[in-house]
Amino acid sequence: MNGADAARRALVRQWLEKAQEDLAAAEFLVSHDAPYPHVIAFHAQQAAEKYLKALLSWRQVDFPKTHDLDKLLDLVAEIDAALAKVLEEADQLTPFGVDVRYPGVLPRVAPETARRALQVAGEVRACIVALLDRELGPDPSRG
Numbered sequence: 001m002n003g004a005d006a007a008r009r010a011l012v013r014q015w016l017e018k019a020q021e022d023l024a025a026a027e028f029l030v031s032h033d034a035p036y037p038h039v040i041a042f043h044a045q046q047a048a049e050k051y052l053k054a055l056l057s058w059r060q061v062d063f064p065k066t067h068d069l070d071k072l073l074d075l076v077a078e079i080d081a082a083l084a085k086v087l088e089e090a091d092q093l094t095p096f097g098v099d100v101r102y103p104g105v106l107p108r109v110a111p112e113t114a115r116r117a118l119q120v121a122g123e124v125r126a127c128i129v130a131l132l133d134r135e136l137g138p139d140p141s142r143g
Helices: 003-031 037-058 069-079 081-086 088-097 111-136
Strands: none
Touching: 003 037, 003 111, 037 069, 037 088, 037 111, 069 081, 069 088, 081 088, 081 111, 088 111
């Protein structure tokens, strides 16, 4: 493996680690019945975004600095249309990336909406981690 490959692998692992942190934060809040559905939805969106960016980084697809999952899914579709189709529900998470963080932009997030956002993020994780494990090999840090 050359230096560029090693650097790319390291970057992908960092994206995956950051994504897992967001997913774990959302799962923790849900498991403790925390009364912060907007925070759960935000972390779910952030996790899905970072998983998508991990895949795009691995496949060497440039992506804009964006929280718009639909734009990221369009880029995924260019390299793997079937995967993009499976993950298309993730675009529903886009408003949780920015809009829920500020007053007056979106209505309050219902707890069931936050739980669904977490479920969608988990589905994104499952698909992308399985694909990347096949292509990069399993991440030894995930045990």
